[in-house]
Amino acid sequence: MGNHQLIFGYRGSLSNDLISSLIQLVDCKLKEQEAPFRVKKSVINILIEGLQNSLFHSTEVKKKGGKEDYSLFLLGKSKDAYVIRIGNFVEKHTQDALLGKIERLNAMDADEIQQMYLDVLDHGTISDKGGAGLGFLRMIRDSGNKLGYSFEPTDDNRIFYCIEIVVSTQSGK
């Protein structure tokens, strides 16, 4: 992970129970590192949203008859921040929509993110999957940082889509 020390990594398929176990492991790791409570909570909230989002994508691929593929999750630490990367495969045609969504959110300031979070919470439609479109907003709100992202084309016309979120260990967000 570049200049980061890798604290935890997982590559494999996901289930919701596995996500819950990964969260418990990360919780222990961060306690061991004596991470401040705020930092630990932000990292875990981001993991919940990011991993469940990744699980959602892989379930969608499977539903459409695609082969199940791995998700990737890395937690690293630099001198003054934790870095979370979560990646999974998506179909190529979803790239523009994902990119547009992330860039729209990244153009907003903290107040706009908070306002949009409340708007979506209050008026957002709840899809039959149970998702409410709040995941990215929460990640940005909790980290106080923009979403990093990458899209790597694969040989079989898919994209390996990865997001990166930085949680500062300094006080304040």
Add this chain to the structure above:
Amino acid sequence: MENIEIQPTATTPRISFRPEEGHFEISGKSLPENSYDFFQPLLEYVEAYAEKPGDSTRLVFKLQYFNTSSTSHFLRMIKKFEKIHSAGKKVEVHWFYDEEDEDMKEAGEDFKILLKLPIIIQGIKMD
């Protein structure tokens, strides 16, 4: 109405709904993969309670973690209690959070912004 007692799992909260006592409690971790499936029956139950509510109702949250799709359902649920409140009955929402957990406190404050019934936000020691 019969009580509802649902034991917690690694991804779903403990539910204790005791309508005779006017006590409704959700505690623990709430990150179901499909939160609609988990919460919809509970929402329907609360809707039935709201038709013939007790004189005094307490809705208690004591959460450690939740996913955002659970939050949407919490809001939908609190709105059902808000209706009881606006019909003139006593309703209080108690949002407890671990005293270290500013994030959970803020989640309670979000509801306070969006709703018009009394929401008491209180830090306590949690395991």
